[in-house]
Amino acid sequence: MTNCRRKRGNGDEPKVRNGYGDCNDTNKKRSIANKLTFIDAAIHDPHLLVNGDNDEVKVEPQQAQVDGSETSRLFKWTVHHNAGAGDMDVSPQQQRRMWVKDRSGTWWKHCSSPDYPEDKFRSHFQMGWDTFDMICDALGSAIAKEDTPLRPAIPVRQRVAVCVWRLATGEPLRAVSDRFGLGLSTCQKIVLEVCAAIRQRLMPHFLRWPDQVAAFKGSFMAISDVPDVVGAMYSTHVPIIAPKSWVSRYYNIGWSKRNKKPSFSTTLQGVVDPNGIFTDVCIGWPGAMHDDKILVNSLLHQQVGPGMMSGSWVVGGSSYPLMDWLLVPYTDQNLSKEQYMFNEKLAKLQRVAVDAFARLKGRWKFLQKCRGDGPRYAKVMAKVP
Helix, strand or coil: CCCCCCCCCCCCCCCCCCHHHHHHHHHHHHHHHHHHHHHHHHCCCCCCCCCCCCEEEEEEEEECCCCCCCCCEEEEEEEEECCCCCCCCCCCEEEECCCCCCCHHHHCCCHHCCCHHHHHHHHHHCHHHHHHHHHHHHHHHHHHHCCCCCCCCCCCHHHHHHHHHHHHHHCCHHHHHHCCCCHHHHHHHHHHHHHHHHHHHHHHHHHCCCCCCCCHHHHHHHCCCCCCCCEEEEEEEEEEECCCCCHHEEEEECCCCCCHHCCEEEEEEECCCCCCCCCCCEEEEECCCHHHHHHCCHHHHCCCCCCCCCEEEEEEECCCCCCCCCCCCCCCCCCCHHEEEEHHHHHHHHHHHHHHHHHHHHHHHHHHHCCCCHHHHHHHHHHHC
């Protein structure tokens, strides 16, 4: 058989198949990789200074602005490197930029100006300047932030405006972010912080059971001639997203039939005075729970003790049980004339609570939309005057 292997001539060099012939290139690549790693570490630590036999690396921090923008800043490090024999030269400058998106807050600046009409402000935020200023003054120490080297803190008035606008309009967070010139997550954090501050600072002052009930009794007496009534009770549902646990308890059968799709809700029970101002609120129980169970588990029922409701009544609907302090209409089918007239008088008092809840949902449209965080804001919205 003929040997097809080509014979090596005198001028041919042997081929190295075990990789030892590339050791010089490998060492060079390793040296370059080590120097790049060191330079990256030096960029993060501007005070780093290393002196060696063959090379010297010095990092000098500089600060400048880009395009004159107040929110965008450029941090530049100049790297001096003396390459040794056989080493690759490294780029003399590396720039690291801390970038902040430039957003426009022109709309809020226009709304917060002194010459902005109050009627337009009220249509936007569902409150006048006096109420808005009162909320800002009461929450100033709780929600105020300090300036940082990166950017100035968001003012208290703008924080309150973001929360009130979100609750009053029900706009998505992305629309609120674009309107006020703030970040998406920043708006969500502001809403939660302001609501928590309102609940801690303003709720004990505005949402409480009245001490003097004589005036309430006279006002309710003028409405329906029922004596010794101090409040009207009503309950409604707030739509929510299906929870992760106990889904069946929050399933709303009536809404599901009406919407022709699964609907979930949580309950909101409240007591109002003759002017429709809330004096007690109980929220958070599942939408499938009946009104009588909600009442039994409410704080109002637990606080009702000897002497608290002495000689006073609260009017409720037919879904509530009859108690020694709670008046409810007759539910029999065949009613006498006196029973029918009594139910008519209680219906007039119940209408005060129904109208108050209608104004609550109409004023704060956030309660009308299906959201996962709606119930936590309901107490806040119930007590804003």
